[in-house]
Amino acid sequence: MAESSKKCIIEDVKTIILDFDGTIHESIKVYGPAFRKCYRFLVDLGCAEEKEWADGEIARWLGFTKEEMWKDFMPDLDTDIRHKAGGMIGKEMNSLLSGGKGVLYHGALEVLEGLKKRGYSLVFMSNCSVKYRDMVTEVFNLDRYFDHIYSSEEFGFIPKDEIFRMVSGSLKPGFAMVGDRHKDMEVGVGNDVCTIGCLYGYGNSEELKDADRLINDISELLEIFK
Structure with missing residues (x-):
């Protein structure tokens, strides 16, 4: 990760941008079963070897x-098989979500509500499809x-830092990314x-080594953003 010359002043933050999977949503609960269903499909086609996948392997x-x-x-x-398998994962995740199988981290909605009441503008930014975004928006309000x-x-699935530069002009200045x-x-x-790195999610400490703050629970955001 490139070195940043920025200076983080929490008191200047007005807009908090939050990732979703691994930050708000304990998404392995739906991604794990969806991935395993897809992998079974690939095994049955002869494209993959039999394997029992642990959540930790899938979460990467x-x-x-x-x-x-x-x-x-x-x-x-094969491209056609990949598209079919990928569509299977997305469809199964959305089916599980609509069936009530999605799980947010404990207290996540209370944290969002608390930040909102304190006057922060909240922005959802996820490396996800539009269908998935719309589903989780509906399911979790x-x-x-x-x-x-x-x-x-x-x-077009460009990196988040590029998305930020495209949309930041329409957001309230003074930013934090969680x-x-x-x-x-x-x-x-x-x-x-x-930057606030979430150690409870699906990354590792090395990925988050340049974060300005590290948290072990989403509730700690209420301690950072007063």
Whole structure:
């Protein structure tokens, strides 16, 4: 990760940008079953070997765009099969979410409500599809808390730091980015954005080493942003 010359002054923050999966949403609860269903499909086609996947192995791809996930997971898979398998994951996740299987981190909505009441503008920014964004927005009533809800698909799956530069002009100045992966921390590099790394998510401490603050629970955001 490139070194940043920014200075983080928490008191200047007016807009808090939050990642979703691994920050607000304990998404392995729906991504794990969806991935395993997809993998079974690939095994049945003869494209993959039998394997029992642990949640920790699957979680490494949370926070990736779908293109990045497949490039890392099975880069040589036939394009048509990859598209069908990828669609299967998305469809199954949305089915599980609509069936009430989605789980937010304990106290997440209370934290969002508390930040909103304190006058912060909240922005949702996730490396996800539009369909997934719309589903989680509906299931968890996220539009009650967020002033803007962005999915990376809307921007052609470009990196979050580029999305930030595209939308920041329409946001209230004074920014913080909250997330669990290095892609979230990169928003802060050269952009005068405070970064809060979520150690409870799906990244690791190395990915978050350049964060301005580290938290072990989402409730700690209420201690940082008074």
